Amino acid sequence: MADAEIDAVRAILASTPRPAGLAERRERLDALGSRYPLPADVLVDANGVAAEWTLTPEAEASRVILFLHGGGYVSGSLDSHRHMVAQAGREARARTLALGYRLAPEHPFPAALNDAIAGYRFLLSRGFDPKRIAVAGESAGGGLAIAMLVSLRDGGVSMPACIWCSSPWVDLEAIAESMSAKAAVDPLIQKSYLMELAAAYLHGADPRTPMASPIYADLRGLPPLLIQVGSAETLLDDAVRLAGIAAAADVRVTLEVWPDMIHAWHLFYQQLAPGRRALAQVGAFFGSHFASMSAEAR
Numbered sequence: 070m071a072d073a074e075i076d077a078v079r080a081i082l083a084s085t086p087r088p089a090g091l092a093e094r095r096e097r098l099d100a101l102g103s104r105y106p107l108p109a110d111v112l113v114d115a116n117g118v119a120a121e122w123t124l125t126p127e128a129e130a131s132r133v134i135l136f137l138h139g140g141g142y143v144s145g146s147l148d149s150h151r152h153m154v155a156q157a158g159r160e161a162r163a164r165t166l167a168l169g170y171r172l173a174p175e176h177p178f179p180a181a182l183n184d185a186i187a188g189y190r191f192l193l194s195r196g197f198d199p200k201r202i203a204v205a206g207e208s209a210g211g212g213l214a215i216a217m218l219v220s221l222r223d224g225g226v227s228m229p230a231c232i233w234c235s236s237p238w239v240d241l242e243a244i245a246e247s248m249s250a251k252a253a254v255d256p257l258i259q260k261s262y263l264m265e266l267a268a269a270y271l272h273g274a275d276p277r278t279p280m281a282s283p284i285y286a287d288l289r290g291l292p293p294l295l296i297q298v299g300s301a302e303t304l305l306d307d308a309v310r311l312a313g314i315a316a317a318a319d320v321r322v323t324l325e326v327w328p329d330m331i332h333a334w335h336l337f338y339q340q341l342a343p344g345r346r347a348l349a350q351v352g353a354f355f356g357s358h359f360a361s362m363s364a365e366a367r
Contacts, residue, residue, distance in 0.1 A: 074330050074342060075330065075341065079256055079331070082101075082256045084139070084261045092173075095172075098194070102149035102152065111155045120166055121147045122165065126156060131201045132203075134164070134355065135165075135202060135204050135205065136150070136205045139207040140210075142209045142266060145241075150207070153336050170185060170213075171184055171336055173269040175271070177270055178270050178281050179280060180264065182213060185214070185216075186220055189221060199229050201230065201350060203290055203302060203359070204229050205351075207234075208235070208237065214237075215288070216280045216283045225344075228291065230358045230359055231354065231358040232296070233295045236293070239286055241263075245304075245306030246306055251302055251305055255331060258332050260303065263303075284311060290320075292320075295325070295350075295354045297350070298324075298330075300329060301329055312324040329343075
């Protein structure tokens with residue numbers, strides 16, 4: 070049976086096709102997120118030009134989620150994902166720090182990675198216990214989150230409690246079978262589009278560079294990982310491959326494939342029941358690892 074709610078989301082996407090210009094693409098993604106108001110009880114406090122705190126009444130002061138937005142490294146912003154980030158924080162009973170990392174083509178690889186690393190180090194400098202920090206990333210932000218943790222691990226920095234990746238883009242060559250197998254049902258992401266984004270971000274770097282395409286990275290020592298992906302995504306295989314590679318590296322992995330869901334379905338949670346359920350699952354995942362870390366510390 071068709072899902073009426075996801076059909077409504079598809080209609081929204083069809084009514085606002087992706088424009089050709091980069092500036093217009095950025096505006097389109099921001100507009101998609103801005104359709105959904107931030108609840109009145111969410112407190113927003115800008116932290117400089119590149120980061121933003123959100124805090125709900127449920128949040129425990131010692132818990133924080135570091136969030137890296139999607140947008141293929143060329144678009145997306147604090148505005149496009151604010152409402153969803155706040156809800157993830159509500160579900161996890163944590164404050165959130167969303168990063169407005171620098172975007173390509175003005176700031177190609179590794180600018181976004183350097184900003185993500187700086188954001189995590191900022192939390193440590195503010196006295197947050199790594200065992201009370203969770204990392205989250207959507208799409209390109211998911212790949213960025215994995216690359217950030219690999220870089221931090223190699224630098225001897227303490228790992229966070231856990232990580233959530235939503236529809237992670239971890240292979241900038243886009244060679245997976247789902248690129249073609251799911252092309253007819255994915256309203257947002259097609260291989261030709263990904264190739265355009267990858268070229269802008271890489272700026273001549275090798276697409277198999279592990280810090281750009283972490284599907285090629287050594288993932289040993291990373292914290293427990295939750296991966297959520299929709300079955301109607303060209304990035305489906307990126308998520309499945311990431312789960313397998315992480316598991317082979319002895320990382321604790323939970324992979325959830327959500328039937329009929331499209332890329333970035335969490336953004337539409339205010340009108341999409343699976344979006345609400347997925348974020349509730351995220352909150353439970355974060356909460357369980359915050360709790361288990363708390364128990365170990367006693």
